[in-house]
Amino acid sequence: MAAPTDPLASVARALWLTRAGMVAERVVRALWLPVSLALIAATLWAFGLQGKLPGDAALWVAGAFAVAIVATLALGLWRFRWPARAEAIARLDRTLPGRPLAALTDQQAINGGDPASAALWTAHRGRMELRAAKARPIGPKPDLAKRDRYALRLVALTAALVAVLFAVPGQQGSLRGAGSAGAAIGPSWEGWIMPPAYTGRPGLYLNEIDRDGFEVPQGSRVVLRFYGPPGALQLEQSLDAGVQADDTGQALEFDARHSGRLAIDGPNGREWQITVAPDALPEISATGPMTRARGGVLEQEFTASDDYGVQAGEAEITLDLAAIDRRHGLSIEPETREPLRLQLPMPMSGNRADVTEMLREDLSQHPWANLPVRVVLHATDAAGQTGSSRAEAVVLPGRRFFEPSAKALIEIRRDLLWSRDNARRAAGLMRAMLHRSDGAFLYDGAPVLIRGAVEFIESRLTTDDGFTPEARDQLASRLWELALLIEEGELANARERLQRARERLDEAMQNGADPAEVQELMDELRDATRDYMEMLAEQAEPVDQGGDQRDQGGDQERQAVSQSQIQEMMDQIQQLMEEGRMDEAAALMAQLNALLDNLQMQRxxxxxxxxxxxxxxxxxxxxxxxxxxxxxxxxxxxxxxxxxTKPGQEGDNGQQGQQPGQQQGEQPGxxxxxxxxxxxxxxxxxxxxxxxxxxxxxxxxxxxxxxxxxxxxxxxxxxxxxxxxxxxxxxxxxxxxxxxxxxxxxxxxxxxxxxxxxxxxxxxxxxxxxxxxxxxxxxxxxxxxxxxxxxxxxxFGQGVPGLDPRERARELMDEIRRRSAERERPETERDYLNRLIEPY
The missing domain is CATH 1.20.120 (Four Helix Bundle (Hemerythrin (Met), subunit A))
Structure with a gap:
């Protein structure tokens, strides 16, 4: 049988289909833009745009569309090229391993007369024919996304589909009868009731509601669409005072504000009695008295509820002038201040129908701290309605100072924040504090700072600007810091340095710092810890001269022991970090932080x-x-x-034997x-x-x-x-x-x-x-x-005297592991010991 003249006869079908796909691909590329413009023009016509444009504007719009369609069609046809057979071969060949189609169309260039070379070429062609037989047609790939960056084709298709389904009956021209709306004979209508989104309730399609009455949430939106001649259908309703309608009167919208009647008069009309469920006001109340937590932090527990969930809450705090003891610096009228408003915490997720939370805020530096105030809690729902609690008369919590000079400075600061007219009086009081003040302050630098505050006030009272609110606030901040220093001495600075050193070391441990940085941070922590503990020792009240010196020495010894333990722990942390055992170092660092926190609390x-x-x-x-x-x-x-029993000492019936010298009565023992x-x-x-x-x-x-x-x-x-x-x-x-x-x-x-x-x-x-x-x-x-x-x-870390529990636990675990590794022990014992250490 003679060989076919066409070497690609075996792939002729796949080649033909691939070429047809290339034709379709190029046709789509040439026509997508004019077709999209034509669909958009047809959609505008179907919705009656031509009747709504003034004058000759409709003709100008139609002409612009016609010119654009013709121009893009001509450009697309000019760019269209019929795919050649070679192009189809190349596309199909690229999908096959080894390019077999190109090999089949090749001819042997040299040594054609050599029998061995010819045989090799024939074998090569045979392999290529087998590969070519696996060819499959390649579908079209218009790749319009790169050419249509704004997805105009999708807009046109969507618009055309909407026109077919919802275009006004009688205005589609050739589209008449293509959609459900066009199929309607005579006047028709559609209606929806959409509850507010925050209710989570589904919308209602009025055309499908057969019952005479139903209930909807307050604020639901009623949407009606009338089709047919204007005036053929009429709306009667008592749900809202006003109705929004378009120019034709065929599209109506209004809100369901209160219960009433909704009726559509005309062909296929309907009537319903609609009950509007009111949206209840949110409720909020304090569940206990306002308390002062550690450090003067305000704490107020509250509960709030709403039928559809509380969206936000606020605590409004106003000064209770009637309850204030108006003496000394508070005898003059206070400066006007806006009510203090604090955002109430709300759950980040979950149901907010019933909320129980705790408001925490540090208002120690607020002008009203430790003064009588009135507190009202507000809760707002998604509809914008606000519910309020009854006003509670409380004293606004704040930090309390007990050292006399610090307490005096805080009162002076309060008077300045009460009114700037107290400035001269405040300067006089601070001058009185400096009289014979040697040894009167816990902080040695207090007299210098107080004298600076006096000069700060007096220098501004002599200027044209006077004692401005900005200057007053700046001085109030300085007096607060000075009161802290006097209350705690330099311990405040030492504590701050210690806290900063701890935070830096924690961060370095989390980020995997190098040994040099670890050494630097550990040195910083050691210095800060030593300074802080020295401050603690200095501020401890001295023992009376007639007191027991032995007790004093015992206290100093205990303090020294505690400091040595802290230094030992820091050495262990540094060693663990240098060895790369970061988890153990972090655990030990957490214990050190707990120890230092306890030291601060016990100060x-x-x-x-x-x-x-x-x-x-x-x-x-x-x-x-x-x-x-x-x-x-x-x-x-x-x-x-x-x-x-030990290995080999197993008795009858599988019972374990006895050790030498063991008596029968030991089991009861x-x-x-x-x-x-x-x-x-x-x-x-x-x-x-x-x-x-x-x-x-x-x-x-x-x-x-x-x-x-x-x-x-x-x-x-x-x-x-x-x-x-x-x-x-x-x-x-x-x-x-x-x-x-x-x-x-x-x-x-x-x-x-x-x-x-x-x-x-x-x-x-x-x-x-x-x-x-x-x-x-x-x-x-x-x-x-x-x-x-x-x-x-x-x-350290032990609640009772004796060995370190961590050391004791390590010893026990080591002993268990040692015994479990002894092969001479009974298998049952080793299994039990292995189960003991499995969780670790």
Whole structure:
């Protein structure tokens, strides 16, 4: 059989279809623009634009469209080129590996007479024919997106579709009858009721509502469209006073404001009795009195509700002049100030129909701080309606100062903010403060700064501008900073440096700093910590001359021990960071921050022992006993495994054998030991319950006190579970429950210590600054930690005297891992030990 003359006969069909696709592709590229313009023109005509343009404007618009369509059509046809067969071959060949179509159309150029070369060429052509047989047609690729950057073709198609569906009947010309609207015979109408978006309710299509009445939310939008001759259909409604209509009177819109009747008179008319559900006003109220939190922060809990959700809230605070003691600097009329408005916090997500939140704001530097005010809470819903609470008369919380000179400066600052007319009086009062002021201020630089404030006022009183509001506000800021320095001495600056050093080191740890930067930051933290602790020691109230010098020395020793522990922790952090153990360094840094925070809270807390000191000592003893009981339980677990058989010592029926010298009565001895441990655990639980019920724990009524009580309840439940597990012989479960009890007890102690620190600061403000060592309370070191029975504090982070719990935990884990690695131990024991260390 002779070979076909056309080498591409096997791909003729795919080649023909590819070429046809190229033709369609080029036709679309040539005609898309004139067709789009024609569709837009037809849409405008279908909607009757020609009848709405004045004068001859419609002819000019039609002419412009005609010229544009003809011009773009001519340009497209001029650019159109019929695809050649070679172009189709090239496109199809590019989709095949090795370009087989080009190979099939080639001829052997050299060595055609060589039989070996000819055979090689024939084999090559055979492979190419096999590849060519896999050819598939290539579809058209108009790629109009690059040519139509503004998607005009899509606009035209959408407009044409809208014209077919919704163009006014009788004005579509040839489009008549193509859409549902055009199919209507005689007058017709459509209607919708769209509830406000914030209600979340769906819209209603009036044409599909068969019942005589229904309910819609207030503010729903009613939209009606009449088709047919004007006046054939009429609207009657009592839902709103006004109706918005277009020029033809065929498109009507209005809001449903109140219940009433909605009727469409005319062919196919309908009537409904619509009930409008009113949108209720939002409600808001304070759920408790306004309180002053630590640092003078205002706290106000409130609840707000609305049928469709509260959108925003605001607290409006106004000065209550009638309740103010108008004496001294407050005797003159105050300067007019706008009400203080605070945005109420709202949930970021979720349902806002019922909101319970807490407003927190530090207004210590506001002119009205610590003065009587009236507070009104406002809540606004999505409809713009506002509900308000009743006015509450309160004293606006702010920071309180207790050092006499600092308190005097704050009162002078308040008088200046009350009215600038108090400027001369304020200067006189500050001059009086400087009279015989040697040693009168905790901060040595206070006299110089006070004298500067006096000169600041007097120099401006002699100028033409006078004591301006800007100058007054600037002086008020300086007096605030000076009062802080006097109240806390240079401790404020030291604390700020310490906080800055901590933040910089935390950031470096998160970003993976290099060793040089770590060394620099650690040196900065060491210096800041040393300066801060020296300030604490300097500001502690000295011991009376007739006092016990031994106690004073003991306090200094405890302070020194605490500082050495801090330095040791910083050395450990630096070493861990240099070794790349960033997670462990971050955990230790968090413990150091907690220690420094506790040091700050315990600063200068003196006076009589705070309530709850004995209870705290009792909880510390309970924690120590629980730790000891857990150690004994673990020891009992070790003994149990030590008494079981070693490899090869398995008795009859699979029972494990006995160690040499073991008596038959030792198994009951183990049961007796477990029973005794369970009994001791129950006794420890009873002691904890008595401490909860009978002893006065610190922080009653505070968040810290409640959290501490909750932690003790968790410890109580864990102790009960441990006792039950011991009775059942489940030592692993008992150890887990005992660990939970220990953690809960530690958490409770931490919460009670925080509450104690807050109470002591309050007492310090009432009774004056007291000795730092005495302020720690009986049985505590300067950092507020529990002391040992001999006055020695334990390791850092430990609630009871003895070894560092972290060190103890490491030792236990190392021992478990060592035993699990000993191949001579029974398989059951090794499996159990492996299960113990699996979570770690």
């Amino acid at each position: 200068g807390e003196g006076g009589d022992p705070m309530p709850g000191g004995e209870a705290m000592e009792g909880l510390g003893d309970t924690l120590g006993d629980q730790q000891g009981l857990a150690d004994e339980t673990f020891q009992q677990l070790q003994d149990q495994f030590g008494q079981e 183990q049961e007796e030991a477990m029973r005794q441990l369970a009994e001791r655990q129950r006794q420890l639980r009873e002691r904890l319950r008595e401490q909860q019920l009978n002893e006065q724990l610190p922080g009653e009524g505070t968040a810290e006190g409640e959290a501490g009580l909750q932690a003790l309840e968790e410890a109580d439940r864990a102790m009960e579970g441990a006792a039950q597990a011991l009775e059942d012989g489940d030592m692993r479960g008992a150890l887990e429950r005992q660990a939970e009890a220990l953690e809960a007890l530690r958490e409770g102690l931490r919460e009670f210590r925080d509450a104690t620190a807050a109470d002591q600061r309050e007492q310090q403000g009432v009774e004056g600054e007291a000795d730092t060592a005495q302020g720690q309370g009986q049985g505590r070191d300067p950092l507020g930690r529990e002391m040992g029975p001999n006055g020695e504090n334990g390791q």
